[in-house]
Amino acid sequence: MHGQRPASAFEQYRPQASPIDLRQLRYVIAAAEHRSFRRAGAYLNIHPSAISKRIHDLETRLGAILFVRGPSGVEVTPEGREFLNRAQPALEALQAATDTIVKGESRALRIGVSCAISPRFLYALLDLLKTRYPMIREKLFDGESADHLASIRSRRLDVAIVPGQNASPSIRLTRVWSESLSMILPTGHPLEACQAVDFPTLSRWHVLIGQNEPTEEIINAISLGAKNAVCHPSLERSTLGRVALLSQVALGRCLGLCGEATTAISFPGVIFRPIANLPYPVVFSALSQPDNNRLALRRFLEIARTLEPARR
Incomplete structure (x- = not known):
């Protein structure tokens, strides 16, 4: 029909199996860059036969030949080049997103505390956090409840433990414990x-x-x-x-x-x-931003909620 764009060679082949393994994408990119399964294997510290098998499995799944094998190495086919043009940016974007999350999670969990908090509860909370999740680092900031609330809003703190159960509707409030x-x-x-x-x-x-x-x-x-x-x-x-x-x-x-x-x-x-x-009793709550989805914060709140099960 007139006006329709003819399908490319790659678009004629549609995956019929399960989603593609990300390792296969990395193997294809490495093989194309090094023009050899052997050199790609050395670069990735993987046996060349494993790379060859993974790429063969991917070609079978796609119904397209991505590489022409030869005695001196491999050459990318037109279908393989189109696949790389689409797959490589997606893999790079995924790696960038992963690096961003890892960088954020590696930052110390910023916790606001005050002199009104029981040392018994605070010690138990930080000790359990260290024992269960030793990779989580925390940094404590002393201050008043109003100052901590302002720091939560401006994202200078991840979480603050304050007395009471009142907070702005825009702030997530989690009851953590009560004191005598x-x-x-x-x-x-x-x-x-x-x-x-x-x-x-x-x-x-x-x-x-x-x-x-x-x-x-x-x-x-x-x-x-x-x-x-x-x-x-x-x-x-x-x-x-x-x-x-x-x-x-x-x-x-x-x-x-x-x-x-x-x-x-x-x-x-x-x-x-x-x-x-x-x-x-006097109730203490943890304040945080509703859209703060740091894994370290979720682990912190999970532990905090378990400190006084008998009083819930």
């Missing part, structure tokens, strides 16, 4: 004899929450836990840092309320007593 709360007491305090402090007991005292604590999350957890209580705890936001608040408690000037990051500290003159029957 404790009352900070000076040694010799009447509550030292208690194994834990319940809500009625807590409500009889005025307590400070230091600026290094997840303050809003602590207040919400205590308020929700005491919503049916007759008396509500007296909580005060403090501008004191962790060490300054512990010093004031040790001197008997105030009492405090804290998360697990503070209870990990051994401080003279101070004891910690957990809050009993806390129905709404």
